[in-house]
Amino acid sequence: MCSGADFDPRQLIDGVVAGAADLAESDDPLDAEMLGAAFVSIGALNWEAFEQALIEGFVPQFEDKASTGALAMLLAIGSVAPGQAGKAASAAADRLVEAGVEPPRWAAELAEPVKIADCQHLQDAQGAEAMLACVFHRAGRSHAVMVSVDNLDCGAAGDILLLDSDQLPAALEITRADARASGVELTTEVLDAAEFRWQVERALDTRAVHDSELDDLDGVPDDEDGPGYPVLAMLMRARMTALPTPNKPPASHGDGETGLTTLQMLAQLVGSGGPFGAGGPVARRGRPMVAELPAKPKRSGRPAPVYQIKVGLRGAKPPIWRRLEVPADLSLARLHQVIQVAFGWYDSHLHVFETPYGDFGLADVELGHRAEAPVTLEQVAPRVNAKLRYTYDFGDDWQHDILVEKVHNRDAAAYLRCTGGRRAAPPEDCGGVWGYADLVEILNDPDHPEHQEQLEWLGLDSASEFDPGRFDAEAITKALSSLR
Known part of the structure; x- marks a missing residue:
């Protein structure tokens, strides 16, 4: 099919109709809607071109088949396709019924109001x-x-x-x-x-x-x-579309934005020093302006409080998380180092903090990341229950959800420490949370064809040396002491 020269569009039509013939035996009209949605969603990112292809190509060819499968497919498309494409499919389906093609059992139910x-x-x-x-x-x-x-x-x-x-x-x-x-x-x-x-x-x-x-x-x-x-x-x-029309206009998503000037971009990158510095609004392509970054609190010489934060690895099952105590005025650049130590990452990939006030990491105009060093944790998470997200390695996409659980007055105790958590962090470069799940499964199965290969990749002699349930808060706290 990908070669182009050997591709026959009629084979695609025949295959779709054959699949829809099986659908005709179903009792639930939701099955038809799902098939229609699967077919129509193929062109969702280039809808104008795909809508034309539906109206001028697919719908007429389905109608020409004049079979129960073709009728089922037209009904499925008509149930979900917006605009003229949906109307064309429904009209073609009506013509087939009038011509004597027997409709599926769910057709009448599909026509009922939702x-x-x-x-x-x-x-x-x-x-x-x-x-x-x-x-x-x-x-x-x-x-x-x-x-x-x-x-x-x-x-x-x-x-x-x-x-x-x-x-x-x-x-x-x-x-x-x-x-x-x-x-x-x-x-x-x-x-x-x-x-x-x-x-x-x-x-x-x-x-x-x-x-x-x-x-x-x-x-x-x-x-x-x-x-x-x-x-x-x-x-x-x-x-x-079956629900009442809202009495307010659709929410805009970047409408009317003029984009950033070079000076505004530069000001964002350094994080301060201009009207659009760390405290100014940020416009990203296709995205609305984000909230203005709060100023750093003035304490008249008093030390910043201590935040108790929970950092959880998004999508990990069973959950993998760390509970940490850090100063509220810790810079995001420093917090990046803390998370790296707490999860055993090697700091060999890019990272970013996603906050209600913009994205912060290593300054990058193309990525829309502002400088993280001038920004503190309490600026982007100013209160209990505040949240932000930290993503490390844009390939493996290790996403960490950060939640401010408590705020304590600072005392003489060490303020970079781990007080709780669960399970060992995955090894770096293993393919994200899904790759890690596969790795654990392979290591637990000595007969798996990749078992020995994965042991060698991890540098282990035996799977018994790999313990995904391992967690040691004291060891993490000791490692964090090197950051002070």
Whole structure:
């Protein structure tokens, strides 16, 4: 297919229709919507061109097949495709039915209106992360959806979870319990249907802008355990159109920004010394202005308090985390060193702190990172329950969630120390949290074909020398003493 010369588009049409013929035997119209979303989401990042291809190419060719599978595919596309493409697919499906093609069993149910209930918005006090959840009802069937929202990433949608409606209460309680375990209490707000639509579409639109900035489709992460984000996002967009129109305009995402002048960029890089220095607003391509960085507190000679922070490795299962005590006025450059020591990283890759006040790391105009050395922890996390994110190694993408759990007055005790934690950190360059999970599985299986190779890569003689459950707070505190 990739060679070009041997590719026959008719083979693609035949294959899709054959797959849709199996769909015709299904009872649940949600299966049709998922197939339609999977097909339509292929062109989500270049919609204008793909919409034309649907209207002028795919839809007519499906209609020409005049089979149950072709009708199922047209109904599936019509259920989710926006604009003229969806209308063209639905009209073609109607013509096939009129011509005598038998519709699938779920066709009538698919045409029933979708109703929404239990719209909820969960958010932590700091507003760093949120969750949108609801239940959809149609023709006696129900299912629930949860959409995570990352306000440290401009409010972009993160994961989308589709589950049975009776599973939603338990899923929300797990979300609240996980937050409480991290010292965060989530508040719950009940939304009406129009506000829920506005919130979801804002998150999806922001994510779409970010995804469009990727170099190619390979940059969009996939979910091997089920439908990927693009498929579920397409389904959610279709569902939102069935809800009341919000009485406020769509949220903008960088509209009207003029970009930064060279002087403004330079001022951001040095972190101070100009009207757009460390305390000024930051505009990133396709992203809104971030909040103004607070000034450093004035203490009249009094020492800064001590922050108790919890640093957790995002996505690690079982959880991997460290509880640390550090001075509030610690610079982000110094905090970077502390995290490196606490997790045993080698500081051989790039890193960045993502905060409500911008991204800080090694100054880089292209990446939009401002200088971290002039900025302190208490500036970007000024209170208890404040959150920020630290990412190390943009390839393996080790993301660390940092939470301010407590603020203590400074005493004579050592103030760079580890007071708790769980499990050993992964070895560097092992492929991120998913690669680490594979590594652990391989090392636990002496018969695995890569077992010996991985032992040699780690420099171990035996898998017994590898203990992912190992954690030693005192050893970390001793290592941190070298940073003072």
